[in-house]
Amino acid sequence: MDLVNHLSDRLLFAVPKKGRLYEKCLSLLQGSDIQFRRSNRLDISLCTNLPIALIFLPAADIPTFVGEGRCALGITGVDQVEESGVDVELGMDLLFGRxxxxxxxxxxxxxxxxxxxxxxxxxxxxxxxxxxxxxxxxxxxxxxxxxxxxxxxxxxxxxxxxxxxxxxxxxxxxxxxxxxxxxxxxxxxxxxSAHLIVSKDQTNSELVELIKSRIEGVLAAQKYVLCNYNAPRSNLPGLLQLTPGRRAATVSPLEDDDWVAVSAMVEKKNIANIMDGLKNQNASDILTFEIANCRV
Ligand SMILES: Nc1ncnc2c1ncn2[C@@H]1O[C@H](COP(=O)(O)OP(=O)(O)OP(=O)(O)O)[C@@H](O)[C@H]1O
Ligand SMILES: O=P(O)(O)OC[C@H]1O[C@H](OP(=O)(O)OP(=O)(O)O)[C@H](O)[C@@H]1O
Missing domain, CATH: 3.40.190.10 (Periplasmic binding protein-like II)
Known part of the structure; x- marks a missing residue:
């Protein structure tokens, strides 16, 4: 296939072709449902479900391609961006490659x-x-x-x-x-740390925002678990201090008027202490669930 002629109507997204950032980038793309097949030795992959082409490049070259507007988006380390001295927008900290x-x-x-x-x-x-x-x-x-x-x-x-x-x-x-x-x-x-970098010349803001929102969802799904429990209505203020949720916890009535059901996103790293605290304040049936994916 003449790949170059298939690129003109696609958003070009530069990702590391190897090295320390490679595996994490692949799992981020997978979590964002950016589907592609990478042929052997070919550094360009057309996405099968979105108008995107992935360009696999050395991490050190990605700032240049994005800085010159050849690629709309890229993933690389801030160290590489600063070393290149290019003018790109640091779109999002991806929280790996630290x-x-x-x-x-x-x-x-x-x-x-x-x-x-x-x-x-x-x-x-x-x-x-x-x-x-x-x-x-x-x-x-x-x-x-x-x-x-x-x-x-x-x-x-x-x-x-x-x-x-x-x-x-x-x-x-x-x-x-x-x-x-x-x-x-x-x-x-x-x-x-690794960042999503955005070209100042990019012209497809809608698709850029969609990709950003999907990546944010993957990062939030990695950071949070969902915590559900039943709470005595009288203890609700204290319990909600422990599980305020990202924006707010969901509180639903139960058949028993003295009790409510609570559902809230909780940071994974604090979950054990929070569950102990909920139990101490007489919450019951405390369950936590991994979040497969989300939009935040
Ligand atoms: N030990 C590390 N831990 C975390 N992140 C790292 C580490 N080493 C490098 N990085 C990040 O990964 C980026 C790419 O570094 P890497 O050494 O993988 O580059 P490469 O030259 O493309 O790969 P390779 O070393 O396999 O040739 C760096 O610019 C940095 O942001
Ligand atoms: O503090 P550490 O966890 O040991 O990581 C640091 C090492 O990782 C990077 O090199 P890499 O292994 O990617 O290979 P390179 O030397 O070929 O760049 C970096 O250049 C260091 O050598």
Missing amino acids: CKLQIQVPENGKFKEPKELIGKTIVTSFVNLTKKYFAELEGVSVQDMKTKVKFVGGSVEASCALGVGDAIADLVESGETMRAAGLCAIDTVIDT
């Missing part, structure tokens, strides 16, 4: 503070962010700074041991890679 770009030095080496690295060589995949950081540290423009910033495309953590640089600027999530390489962080350049 990590920090940090300045790291050999653990038992001579450098303890960022200022001691002025004039030294820093190795990174984030050349622009690292230059900006050191230019600010030196109090000069990027052109006039003394610190040298060297690009490598991956395995940045090996650079100090191999003598390629004095320090590195690299992403840290659990800290395992850094510790295994005998490095420690002495400062954070930027905190990052």
Whole structure:
């Protein structure tokens, strides 16, 4: 099929083709019912149920494609957006791919503070962010700074041991890679997480809003459970303080006038404590349900 000729009337949505964000993006697309089949080795997939084409790109290239208006939407890390310096709208924090770009030095080496690295060589995949950081540290423009910033495309953590640089600027999530390489962080350049990014030139706001609303629904379904219980009417004010719901709890009458049924969305991470509190205030038949999907 001549794919390119099928793109003109579709919204182009750039998603990472591999790496740390890939699996989470696929499950977000699945939860949003954006259906597609990805053919082997092909980086463009036409959606079968919406006028969208998914463009699979390296996470680092997505800001450029969206920033230049070639793709209306994209998913990538804020670190990549800041590194590219493009003007895109940060549409939504997707709450995964959370990590920090940090300045790291050999653990038992001579450098303890960022200022001691002025004039030294820093190795990174984030050349622009690292230059900006050191230019600010030196109090000069990027052109006039003394610190040298060297690009490598991956395995940045090996650079100090191999003598390629004095320090590195690299992403840290659990800290395992850094510790295994005998490095420690002495400062954070930027905190990052995956975001939905939106082109300022996009022309299909209706479809963009539909996709945003579906993704918001997937995120809310991950964050909340539905909690149902029966409550003595007299205890309702105290019980509703525990389960106020996202907007408000649903309270329905029961055959027994002294009791009501309550249904509310509750944050998953608090559910055990909330159920204990409901029980202490004489609620009964307390049930919680996973939310498969929702619109919020
Ligand atoms: N350890 C991590 N934990 C969480 N998010 C990360 C981590 N490493 C990278 N990311 C996020 O994922 C984005 C893409 O990084 P990744 O290393 O997967 O890129 P890649 O170069 O496309 O893939 P690969 O490393 O497989 O070649 C980063 O810009 C960052 O936002
Ligand atoms: O703090 P941690 O949980 O150990 O994660 C940090 C590591 O993850 C990223 O690399 P990745 O493994 O994606 O491969 P790369 O080095 O090829 O970029 C990053 O560049 C670090 O090396």
